[in-house]
Amino acid sequence: MSFPHTPTLVELATEILRSATALQEELDKQNLPQPSFHPSGRRNYHDILFNPAALAARQNLIEASQTINRLATGGIDVLRGITNTDRTGVNVLRTLYDLDIPAAVPLDGSISIPDLAAKVGAHPIPLRRILRFAYTMRLFQEPLDQPDYVAHTPFSAEIPAYGPYLWLQLGSLTKLELAACHFTWAVKNWPACPLSKADPKGRDLWAILHEDDSEGKGMARFADGMKAAMQCMHGPNNRHFVVSFDWAGLGEGLVVDVGGGNGHNIVPVAQEFPKLSFVVQELAKNEGPFKELMGKVGLGEDRVRFQVHDFFKGQPEVEGVVKAYVLSRVLHDWDDKKCVEIMKPLLPGLKGGAKLLVVERVLPSRPGDIPVHQEAPLRAMDLLMYASLQGGCERSRDDFERLFHEVDAGLEIRGLRVLPGSEFFAIEVSL
Structure with missing residues (x-):
């Protein structure tokens, strides 16, 4: 057996210094803020998404840092960390979100723990213990000159922007965290998804969102969660979607966003390419958020x-010449059979010359094909899809090629590129 080369600690430390220096110099070159735990410090790296040198330095720094941390920590302590620290961190984050702690702590100041407890309706003793753990995650901090006071870090200040996605992932309605407790059962009961074991009625996420939200806003909140997840990754203006395809090359005509939620993906494209018009096809519940x-x-x-549409019920007529159909983060919700059902009705338009533009994660074909820190979130999302939806999964390029050929033997991938600083790929497909 042969295995990948393991760099020495000194080799990794050298790479850390080289990459850290390169990233710091790129930030200075553009007069951008350096990372800091100060409350006003850098919250994200959206401002370097289109700087290849800075992106590469950051990615190399993360990979080398995580690798040296694992090697220096050792096997048993890594397992202890996953079992105790990581699991506790998820629950602490949920508590901070549920209590709305980020909104109760001033962004430009501090608050005493007793005052904070009174403000959010909690007892100060357990709240203090929860916050002291949160400090180790760099979520909030205690000012040096104010014992028993709480202030933000740049990380905790980002929680409200990420809130809709936290609701989706950690909320009691969706039961997604509980679903992960049933992986053992689910791998013995394929193709059942773990959430069907966690839910008393044996349902998956779609059924829960449609049936259990007493306010009738389950799907709207899901759309908000998807929007928050993408914007936290790419920035609030969805600029990544503008550069994902050659929109200008489509000329003048219509783009149909199939299963397009409230339309947030195509807003920056519509703003930048006035020759194109757009139809967002979604269930009726999304029409209000769209408007x-x-x-x-x-x-x-x-x-x-906006066009009310269920993508399992054929493709309705639209006014205009369709230049492209968009499927953004739709296919990973469904098994191959359902995906074919979604795409088959698009064939008449594709045979007329339209393109199919797909935005999805693309898994590496083999472990080690991409850096571990980039592969880990892809594999995590694959398991999340498995946990929450019957047949949900992420796919490799080979998987997508087989899937498109099931729709039509002539359907081919014409282009595939990762979006800047993203987990997502832009896949251009045509006959």
């Missing part, structure tokens, strides 16, 4: 229209 968003960004029906 609200379009009102905010000032896009009228002459540019973006």
Whole structure:
């Protein structure tokens, strides 16, 4: 047997110094803030998404740092960390979110723990213990000159922006964290998904969102969660979607966003490419959020229209010449059979010359094909899809090629590129 080369501690430390120096120099070159735990410090790296040198330095720094940490920690302590520290961290984050601690702590100041406890309706003794653990995660901190006071770090200040996705992942309604407790049962009961064991009624995430939200906002909150996840990764303007495909090359015509939620993906594209008009096809529950968003960004029906549509019920007629169909983060929700059902009705348009533009994660074909710190979140999402949805999964390029050929033997991948600083790939498909 042969295994990948393991760098020495000194080799890794050298790479850390080289990459850290390169990243620091790139940030200085652009007059961008350096990372810091100060409350006003850097919250994210959206401002370097289109700087290849800075992105590469950051990725190399993360990979070398995580590798040397694992090697220096050792096997048994890594297992202890996963079992105790990591698991506790998830529950502490949920508590901070549920109690709305980030909003109760001033962004530009501090608050005493007793005052904070009174503000959020908690007891100060357990809250203090929870916060002291949160400090080790760099979520909030105690000012040096104010014992028993709480202030933000740049990381805790980001929690509200990520909140809709935290609701989806950690909330009691969706039961997703509980689903992960049933992997052992599920691998023995394939193709049942773990969530069907966690839910008393044996349902998956879609059924729970449709049936159990007493306010009738389950799907709207799901769309908000997807929007928050993408914006926290790529920035609030969804610039990644603009550069994902050659939109200008489509010329003048119509883009149909199939299963497009509230339309947040195509807003920056519509703003930048005035020759294109758009139809967002979604279930009726998303029409209200769609209209609200379009009102905010000032896009009228002459540019973006909403069409009530269930993508398992064929493709309805649309007014205009369709230049492209978009499926953004749709296919990973479904097994191959369902994906074929979604794409088959698009074939008449594709045979007329339209393109299929797919945005999805693309798994490496083999472990080690990409850096571990990049592969880990992809594998985590694959397991999340497995845990929550019957047949949900992430796919490799080979998987996508087989899937597209099931739709039509002539359907081929014409282009595949990772979006800047992202887990997602832009896949261009045509006949």
